[in-house]
Amino acid sequence: MPKPSALQAIRFEPPGTLTVLDQLLLPYDETLVPVTGIDDGHRVIKAMQVRGAPAIAIVAILSLVVDIHARPERWATASELLVYITEATHYLETSRPTAVNLFEATKRLRDTLASTIHVHPNLSVSELCQRVLEFGEAMLARDLSDNQRIGALGATWIQEQAPHRAPECKPEVPNASVQPRSPSTPATWRILTHCNTGALATAGWGTALGIARSLFQQVGEQLHVYCTETRPYMQGSRLTAYELVHDKIPATLITDSMAAALLASRTTNAIVVGADRVAANGDTANKIGTYQLAVVAHHHNVPFMVAAPWTSIDLTTPSGADIPIEERPSDEMVTAKGRVVPHTSSLHTELPADARVRLAAPGIATWNPAFDITPAHLISAIVTERGVITKSDSQATFDLAGSHARLFGV
Numbered sequence: 101m102p103k104p105s106a107l108q109a110i111r112f113e114p115p116g117t118l119t120v121l122d123q124l125l126l127p128y129d130e131t132l133v134p135v136t137g138i139d140d141g142h143r144v145i146k147a148m149q150v151r152g153a154p155a156i157a158i159v160a161i162l163s164l165v166v167d168i169h170a171r172p173e174r175w176a177t178a179s180e181l182l183v184y185i186t187e188a189t190h191y192l193e194t195s196r197p198t199a200v201n202l203f204e205a206t207k208r209l210r211d212t213l214a215s216t217i218h219v220h221p222n223l224s225v226s227e228l229c230q231r232v233l234e235f236g237e238a239m240l241a242r243d244l245s246d247n248q249r250i251g252a253l254g255a256t257w258i259q260e261q262a263p264h265r266a267p268e269c270k271p272e273v274p275n276a277s278v279q280p281r282s283p284s285t286p287a288t289w290r291i292l293t294h295c296n297t298g299a300l301a302t303a304g305w306g307t308a309l310g311i312a313r314s315l316f317q318q319v320g321e322q323l324h325v326y327c328t329e330t331r332p333y334m335q336g337s338r339l340t341a342y343e344l345v346h347d348k349i350p351a352t353l354i355t356d357s358m359a360a361a362l363l364a365s366r367t368t369n370a371i372v373v374g375a376d377r378v379a380a381n382g383d384t385a386n387k388i389g390t391y392q393l394a395v396v397a398h399h400h401n402v403p404f405m406v407a408a409p410w411t412s413i414d415l416t417t418p419s420g421a422d423i424p425i426e427e428r429p430s431d432e433m434v435t436a437k438g439r440v441v442p443h444t445s446s447l448h449t450e451l452p453a454d455a456r457v458r459l460a461a462p463g464i465a466t467w468n469p470a471f472d473i474t475p476a477h478l479i480s481a482i483v484t485e486r487g488v489i490t491k492s493d494s495q496a497t498f499d500l501a502g503s504h505a506r507l508f509g510v
């Protein structure tokens with residue numbers, strides 16, 4: 101089990117104690133929220149107190165673990181418990197629709213338990229509860245090891261494949277979080293990332309941000325990470341910046357609208373993002389704003405990398421057109437309600453509270469998709485824990501079913 105750290109989104113003490121870091125309050129407040137069962141699990145996922153494709157799946161399953169261990173006397177047989185688990189996992193699936201990790205984990209759990217009971221018809225309720233606990237603990241351990249593998253593979257790929265930066269590049273934007281780099285010393289390696297894909301979105305280390313961590317381990321201060329704010333939830337300014345400052349990785353925050361100007365003014369080795377669902381042809385659903393970064397990367401001939409464990413790859417979904425895109429409530433876009441206020445003015449304190457969290461004119465209509473689809477032809481590489489998957493420039497899509505067969509030896 102990974103040792104507790106300030107960045108640990110999920111804290112589980114087997115078999116029945118689960119808390120999550122309330123990410124609506126970061127970076128200003130580190131509050132742990134207890135998750136005592138599937139209702140709490142559904143609520144913290146839907147409200148985005150915990151978020152990130154892998155973390156959503158892990159918290160859903162662990163909320164079921166604590167739920168069934170609370171009062172196992174509710175069931176007389178393992179088969180009765182399996183009925184409850186089946187209903188509970190389908191309920192947890194209604195929390196958020198896009199990240200496939202949740203559906204992969206719930207289906208795999210149901211199939212595993214049904215097979216177990218078929219082979220061991222006399223399994224007791226407590227023995228089945230134990231199997232669910234082991235399943236959840238294995239998810240935590242596997243996600244962390246997957247991320248560290250993705251980080252190492254991605255960092256190596258960038259150093260081997262991404263264009264080395266010209267020395268005459270402009271220096272980095274001054275960086276307050278570590279010893280300010282002398283203006284005349286530009287970084288050797290520069291990457292841009294979007295949303296939050298670090299320890300706060302996973303069991304630890306992270307996927308795209310895991311690549312940044314691994315690259316920092318290898319090249320140190322010669323790395324400079326640029327992260328976008330990622331409106332409207334602000335995963336970048338509130339969470340990724342928090343992780344980068346915590347790890348003392350040289351970094352600069354930019355607004356979402358600055359990405360094209362950054363690539364136009366500073367040679368960037370790669371744009372590295374995560375994924376909520378990668379379709380069989382490589383089309384990728386990720387945080388809203390990812391698609392436009394891929395277009396900008398293509399225009400500037402910058403490698404565009406998707407970092408995703410195989411639990412985020414959905415071979416049953418043929419293309420991006422088939423991926424459900426979550427729409428979030430309007431007030432999450434036009435107010436800071438429910439999360440820390442990104443721009444609380446110290447002036448005008450006489451205004452009513454609502455006016456101080458309102459970010460748009462009352463009455464304006466909104467469109468608030470939480471994700472968008474990046475077509476496979478804009479993606480240079482998909483970094484998985486089993487290997488980096490690429491395609492020739494003449495290929496518009498990936499053959500991920502073929503990659504899976506090759507990498508898993510099936």
Ligand SMILES: CSC[C@@H](O)[C@@H](O)C(=O)COP(=O)(O)O
Binds near residue numbers: 199298470
């Ligand atoms: C390793 S996290 C990968 C993705 O889940 C991440 O990039 C993302 O889009 C998160 O969206 P969120 O809405 O914060 O759950």
